[in-house]
Amino acid sequence: MxxxxxxxxxxxxxxxxxxxxxxxxxxxxxxxxxxxxxxxxxxxxxxxxxxxxxxxxxxxxxTEHGQKTALTLVRKHRLWEVFLVEKLDFSWDEVHEVAEQLEHIKSEKLTDSLDKLLGYPEVDPHGDPIPSKKGEFKKAIKKLLSEVPIGKSGVCVGVKDSSAPFLKFLDKNNIALGDAVLVMDKEEFDGSLHIRIGDRDIHISQQIASNLYLKITE
Amino acid sequence: MxxxxxxxxxxxxxxxxxxxxxxxxxxxxxxxxxxxxxxxxxxxxxxxxxxxxxxxxxxxxxTEHGQKTALTLVRKHRLWEVFLVEKLDFSWDEVHEVAEQLEHIKSEKLTDSLDKLLGYPEVDPHGDPIPSKKGEFKKAIKKLLSEVPIGKSGVCVGVKDSSAPFLKFLDKNNIALGDAVLVMDKEEFDGSLHIRIGDRDIHISQQIASNLYLKITE
DNA sequence: ACAAATTTTTAGTTTTGTCTAAATTTAATT
DNA sequence: AATTAAATTTAGACAAAACTAAAAATTTGT
Known part of the structure; x- marks a missing residue:
């Protein structure tokens, strides 16, 4: 390689x-x-x-120059991910590999037009923020679900473990980015959680909860 | 390189x-x-x-395998050109360089979804045909505008007479390469034409029509 | 058909990114 | 502080793609 x-x-x-x-x-x-x-x-x-x-x-x-280059790559990568999900019906666990290729396309006009087409999104499908053209970042306040206190709620914005098996598990259990989550109860001895997600209540193991990021809303 | x-x-x-x-x-x-x-x-x-x-x-x-590869590249190149013009407001003459990069992105799903997003276009912005997924396509036919039958349409792709006066005429009448043209009617006795170009109808002399090349699209 | 001109290939070298293995510097331990 | 362990670099070699110059095959012209 x-x-x-x-x-x-x-x-x-x-x-x-x-x-x-x-x-x-x-x-x-x-x-x-x-x-x-x-x-x-x-x-x-x-x-x-x-x-x-x-x-x-x-x-x-x-260097400063190097950082600019890195941020441009991140910006392009995440914009393409949004494009793939929003416009081409990719699921959020299929986008990475393709975005990895697309991020190397060199055309400032392309990047900016894409940004416009997508409505200037602030986060990608994994909940990660998209740097602006100038390289500015709004840092999201993210917490692992396992660390969110009882009673708090938030939006599912990302995963810590992005392995296929884990992503598949989430998919099977109908847990997706953008879902609203309320932490209802917590078992002290094993760290497992009762959460409300969408319109249903489910039980989540500590293992799962410690690999899901929430953006706290309340 | x-x-x-x-x-x-x-x-x-x-x-x-x-x-x-x-x-x-x-x-x-x-x-x-x-x-x-x-x-x-x-x-x-x-x-x-x-x-x-x-x-x-x-x-x-x-080889057959090589031809398949070539056709896939052509397909991808032309689909991306349509995307750039239709969705990202690129102009006719800006797309080639970027499409040259995009055509190398490897993802069959990406290509097919893009095709769908664009409404399964049959020609690119230059009037060149887009191979189907199976690699089938009709050959582009280039004709002088004066020889295009009534009812047919095409894309303006070149001039026979490239003298300053002629080019000036085209510019003044808002006729540019890449423009889609529909032949609506033809005067038998002087060969002059009624054409639709963009959103307007105009009258064109035989003299002009016999110096403009169209790529027939339908 | 034969010599000259042209085209195409071969041989040998260069460049770039990578690797292995040895050498060197830095960090850790006692 | 000295010795050992770990991390990092250097040196030398390899593979891939490209180039230059020389050799070989093909084509052309008479």
């Missing part, structure tokens, strides 16, 4: 979780499924291009 | 003008702005993969 500069930038951004932190070459290698020595080589090149700051043995961070 | 297998397939297809002809390595090199020796190398590889037929010194042609 041959990886692009953009793939490296993205990995560095994601490991730093959007903060402008310094990350290790090892962690980048692991994230990208490649070898640390390959990362070192590429990082040198990116450094020469002014996209990252790099001091041998001291890790990598994105 | 590093070219993909798909780029080679596409070039071979285009040089053969859609017919399954044998083309020279030299012509492929010229089309792709690369060197004949590079073409030889790649063509060998494509041959091993069963995408082209290749005999040294005898030229290349697409």
């Amino acid at each position: 041959t990886l692009s500069e953009e793939d490296y930038i993205k990995a560095i951004y994601h490991i730093g979780k959007g903060e402008n932190t310094t990350v290790s070459t090892n962690s980048v290698a692991e994230e990208m499924d490649t070898k640390p020595s390959s990362v070192t080589d590429m990082v040198k090149k990116l450094s020469e291009k002014g996209l990252v700051n790099y001091k041998p043995y001291k890790g990598v961070s994105l | 590093t070219l993909s297998e798909e780029d080679y397939i596409k070039a071979i297809y285009h040089i053969g003008k859609g017919e399954n002809t044998t083309v020279s390595t030299n012509s492929v090199a010229e089309e792709m702005d690369t060197k004949p020796s590079s073409v030889t190398d790649m063509v060998k590889k494509l041959s091993e993969k069963g995408l082209v037929n290749y005999k040294p010194y005898k030229g290349v042609s697409l």
Whole structure:
């Protein structure tokens, strides 16, 4: 597999979780499924291009330019995800792979027109915020369902575990992004929950609840 | 520049003008702005993969598999062009470069959903036909406007006379490449035409009509 | 049909991204 | 502080795609 500069930038951004932190070459290698020595080589090149700051043995961070590049990629990725779900009837667990390809298309006009077509969405189908053209972010206040106190409610906006089995479980149990959730009760000894979702009451294990993100509404 | 297998397939297809002809390595090199020796190398590889037929010194042609690949690329390219014009307000002459990138996105579901979203269009914004999912399509027919029968429509794709006065005339009368034209009526004695272009009806002299090329769409 | 011109391929080199294995630097432990 | 362990880089090699220049096959012109 041959990886692009953009793939490296993205990995560095994601490991730093959007903060402008310094990350290790090892962690980048692991994230990208490649070898640390390959990362070192590429990082040198990116450094020469002014996209990252790099001091041998001291890790990598994105320059301002690099951050802009990363945010543009995130913006494009999430806009395409919205497009696929809203306009092409993809389900929210099918979009990632395709968006991964589409995010590399180079055309500012395309991105901006897409944004307009979609009505300037603020979040993607997974509940993650979409950076504006200028790269501004509204940070969503997200909590794991397992950490939401009894009586509080919110909107299901994302998952921590995005593996196919977990996504399938949610689908089977009719739990989807955008669903309103009310935490009704909690079993102290096993952490399982009683929740109201849509018009039905269901029981959720601690394991499930700790992989579902809610945006608290009340 | 590093070219993909798909780029080679596409070039071979285009040089053969859609017919399954044998083309020279030299012509492929010229089309792709690369060197004949590079073409030889790649063509060998494509041959091993069963995408082209290749005999040294005898030229290349697409296998059935290669043709399918080429048609899928054409289909995707033209569907994306329609999308860009219809949904994102791109103009006629801005779409090619972006579609050139989008055509490489791999997802059958994406292509088919896009087709559906666009209402299963039969031609792209340049009046070129869009292959069906099975790879079937009618060949584009280019005719002088003066030779288009009453009732037929097409897309304005070129001029025979490219003199300044003629181009000025077109501009003044708001006739541009990419415009859809419907031939409504024809005066027998002077060959002048009544046409519908965009949302207006206009009268065109025989002289003008015999210098404008249309690609027949229906 | 034969020599000249053209086309196409082959051989050898370059570039780019990757890998393995060895060397080096940094971090951890006692 | 010295030794060991872990992380990171360097050095050397490989694979893929491309290029240059030389060799070989084909085509053309007489």
